[in-house]
Amino acid sequence: MSAVRRILRDNGLGLFFGGLFLITLVGQAFAGQAQYNDQQVSNGGDPVSLMQYVTSSTFAVDVVENWQSEYLQFFLYIFLTVWLVQRGSPESKDIEKAGTESDEEQKVGEHARDDSPAWAGLTDWRGALFSRSLGIVMGAIFAFSWLAQSVTGWAAYNSEQLGNREDPVTWLAYLGEPDFWNRTLQNWQSEMLAVGSMAVLGVYLRQRGSPESKPVGAAHADTGETG
Template identity: 65%
Template sequence: MTERSSQAGSPKHRGLRGFVQDNGLGLFFTAAFVLALVGQAFAGHADFNNQMAADQLQQISLGEYVTTSDFAVDVSENWQSEYLQFFLYVGVTVWLLQRGSPESKELHKAGTESDEAQLVGEYAQEGSPRWAKVGGWRRAVYSHSLLLVMGTVFLLSWLVQSITGTAAHNEQRLRQLQAPLSWADYLGAADFWNRTLQNWQSELLAVASMAVLSIYLRQRGSPESKPVGAAHRATGVEG
């Protein structure tokens, strides 16, 4: 009886409901992302055609709009700022601490920590990833793989923003009978840095707010919050 109950609760026997339960967080935010992207496409299309009408130019279909540089630059400028946020957060929280915040490590754990604390090499456990058990370049790469991927996606999306931004900006300049800019010239243009910095500042403010407000405020049951009754000065404690 006990064995049968154990098997029924295993991942192989839980089916779709079990999969959704085990992956609810990722599924929720993926679905929310898709809905937001679709909503942006419809809203951006309407706004784009309003501008075309104001300039007495031909309007375009939704399908045509989502292949334009205008849509691509709007999407990519948001992606790069989000990945910049996580790239910085993953990196600086290795060394920088915030007393009382659940977003910070405990105050005595600043730095990359010992092999024993990180469960690598001889301290690896049975379920540890294979590259955590070996040494050399594989462990070095795997030890920083999250930061490397976040940084790579940030740089690639920022590159896409600069390229599509150049095209979108030049389309606007041509409608105003102005000479187009080269990609290198656009990198120094106010339009590029206005798009970039207005996204960066909002992401950085959000992270700073979360790190500081979570010292004093609580959300019962959330891993992003300390337990409701935890002291304000308790650091690195999640509820």
């Protein structure tokens, strides 16, 4: 097998979703520009070019408001599944393993293997940081995305205010506006529904060969198994 084919095989999941991300982002740009220009024309304004639209606060806030909700979902799921379990779900660990688990189970400190990451064998702050690094990074991306949403949403909101000959608001005032919380909560509720549904439906339904599903013949009560 050639090196290129091996790279494609070994990284197929990440490459596939990375490609889908770019395709859908480009599609969103074109669809958003068309919708924006329709509104501009109906309001007696001038249409804008694609470049003008993708560099506008209108496009930016539509993008980052989805990013922050997705990373909130992952952040909460990574941390909460340390302690919370769902009997029979492949998305949950075994009922008896609720909590941070022992050093031996986690292969850290003196229990680290030869092929373990270098920081897994450390018992100082580096080991503690690495053992929580996934959740920390996901939480940081969520926080920065939510901040970006608030700033771009504020700019888009003030643009509409000025277009309607109304006074603009400060960033802090915008954080209390219904526009900000409507953009935020409409994304949060959909993410919470999706995660909860995945955890519960996986108890009773199967997808053969998927690591997100239990083996087809596994009992409904089997927890933490994947096929």
